[in-house]
Structure formats: C-alpha cells, structure tokens
Amino acid sequence: MTMVDVHGVHKSFGPIDVLRGVDLTVDPGEVVVILGPSGSGKSTLLRCINHLEKVDRGYVRIDGELIGYRLVGGRLRELTEREILRQRTHVGFVFQNFNLFPHLTALENVVEAPVSAQRRPRAVARARALDLLARVGLQDKADAYPRRLSGGQQQRVAIARALALDPKIVMFDEPTSALDPELVGEVLEVMKGLARGGTTMIVVTHEVGFAREVADRVVFMDDGRIVEQGLPAEVLDRPRHDRTRSFLDKVL
Numbered sequence: 001m002t003m004v005d006v007h008g009v010h011k012s013f014g015p016i017d018v019l020r021g022v023d024l025t026v027d028p029g030e031v032v033v034i035l036g037p038s039g040s041g042k043s044t045l046l047r048c049i050n051h052l053e054k055v056d057r058g059y060v061r062i063d064g065e066l067i068g069y070r071l072v073g074g075r076l077r078e079l080t081e082r083e084i085l086r087q088r089t090h091v092g093f094v095f096q097n098f099n100l101f102p103h104l105t106a107l108e109n110v111v112e113a114p115v116s117a118q119r120r121p122r123a124v125a126r127a128r129a130l131d132l133l134a135r136v137g138l139q140d141k142a143d144a145y146p147r148r149l150s151g152g153q154q155q156r157v158a159i160a161r162a163l164a165l166d167p168k169i170v171m172f173d174e175p176t177s178a179l180d181p182e183l184v185g186e187v188l189e190v191m192k193g194l195a196r197g198g199t200t201m202i203v204v205t206h207e208v209g210f211a212r213e214v215a216d217r218v219v220f221m222d223d224g225r226i227v228e229q230g231l232p233a234e235v236l237d238r239p240r241h242d243r244t245r246s247f248l249d250k251v252l
Contacts, residue, residue: 003028003200008058011044018044020224029198033211036221042204046171050091051084063168089117092162092170097178098154100146106157107142110164132160136190152183156190169200220244
C-alpha cells in the first residue's frame with residue numbers, strides 16, 4: 001500500500017495560488033527529496049500533508065487514512081481538533097528552526113509528546129527517549145537545556161522528538177538551512193542513518209549532495225506544481241525540464 005497519497009491538492013493564501021493541483025505518492029520505506037526555489041510551495045505541501053494547513057481542493061491519505069477529513073454522504077467533513085491531533089501523531093515533523101521547548105531539557109523535549117499525545121507511561125517514554133538520544137549521538141546531553149546546545153545538537157534533539165511518536169513517516173522542512181555550515185554534516189548523518197534503517201521520509205532541502213546519495217526519488221517543484229520527478233541520477237544529471245535545469249545550474 002502507498003504510505004502517502006497526495007491527490008490534486010490546491011492551496012491558496014488570499015489571491016496567491018501556492019499549490020496548483022499537486023499529485024504525489026510515497027511508498028513505505030521510500031525517501032523522497034523535494035527540491036525547488038523559494039516560494040515554489042514545498043513547505044506548504046508538507047504542512048498540508050499533516051493538516052497544519054487545510055487544503056482548498058484535493059485530499060491527502062496516509063497509510064490509507066484520509067487526513068483532516070472524513071467522507072460523509074459523498075462530501076468531506078473536517079475532523080475535530082482532537083481527531084486531527086491523533087492523526088498528526090503518525091507524522092513526525094522536523095522544522096527548520098528546531099522549535100524545542102526552551103524550558104525543557106533535551107530528554108524532556110523528547111518525552112513530552114508520547115506522554116501528552118499518546119498517553120504513554122512516563123517511565124516507558126523516558127526509556128524510549130534515552131534510546132533515541134543515543135541514536136542521534138546525544139546520550140550525554142539528556143539533561144542539557146536547548147540554550148546550552150549548538151544548532152546541530154538542537155536539530156538532532158528535534159529529530160529524536162519526531163521519532164518518539166513512532167510515526168509512519170517523518171517529514172523534514174529544510175532541516176539544515178538554519179545551521180552554520182560546519183554543523184550541517186552532523187544532522188545529515190543522522191538523516192542518512194534513518195534512511196538506511198527504512199524510515200519513510202519526505203525531505204525538503206537544498207542539499208543536493210544529500211539528495212544524490214540518499215533519495216530514492218527526487219521531486220522538483222516550481223510555481224506550486226511538480227515539474228518533474230525521478231531517480232536522483234535522472235533529475236540531477238539529466239533533467240528534462242528547462243526550469244529544473246536552470247535551478248540546478250545555480251545550486252550545483
């Protein structure tokens with residue numbers, strides 16, 4: 001079964017059409033990297049997938065479940081906020097700017113969502129959080145507050161937090177763009193490890209090297225549409241569309 005099915009999704013903000021009928025599928029265990037210029041709709045697409053933004057037309061399904069809505073009498077009815085929050089526990093989201101709780105330690109940041117959103121026993125969530133911090137190389141920073149961590153360390157805590165809910169898919173919205181260049185590699189290494197472990201991932205990034213090495217498929221977006229997609233070697237080395245070629249000429 002397809003893990004993610006985005007079908008005919010449109011999204012506008014006022015008079016600006018941000019998504020113009022996007023179709024995208026992601027299979028279980030697949031790593032899809034989305035490239036494109038600023039303003040092409042990449043981040044909005046991610047936010048529509050987990051219903052942080054409501055779609056204007058079209059629909060999103062994750063693991064066969066309609067996201068944000070249910071079908072009643074042939075019409076879509078929006079779910080309650082509680083039902084939407086339950087659905088979001090199936091989607092890990094790693095933001096550009098970390099979004100850690102500054103008053104919580106690294107460990108507490110990872111423990112919080114499983115306890116509050118999934119009602120897991122705190123002791124169980126804590127043991128899982130310690131394992132995840134070790135997985136991202138931060139077992140010695142469990143008691144550190146975000147202000148005591150580098151940007152790369154904060155982003156690795158954010159990745160551990162996203163994994164703590166045992167999501168069906170993890171989405172990354174330009175996870176290295178807020179980092180100093182020397183810190184980018186440590187975050188990308190964690191993401192590569194997730195990919196090798198079979199985590200289903202959608203990654204919005206400008207890191208073309210990461211796309212070439214890790215992606216199963218590269219998607220290029222421009223002006224709210226998917227212009228082309230395919231294997232990394234096809235899209236990055238032999239792009240079919242002039243717009244893709246022009247973009248890559250500037251970033252490679």
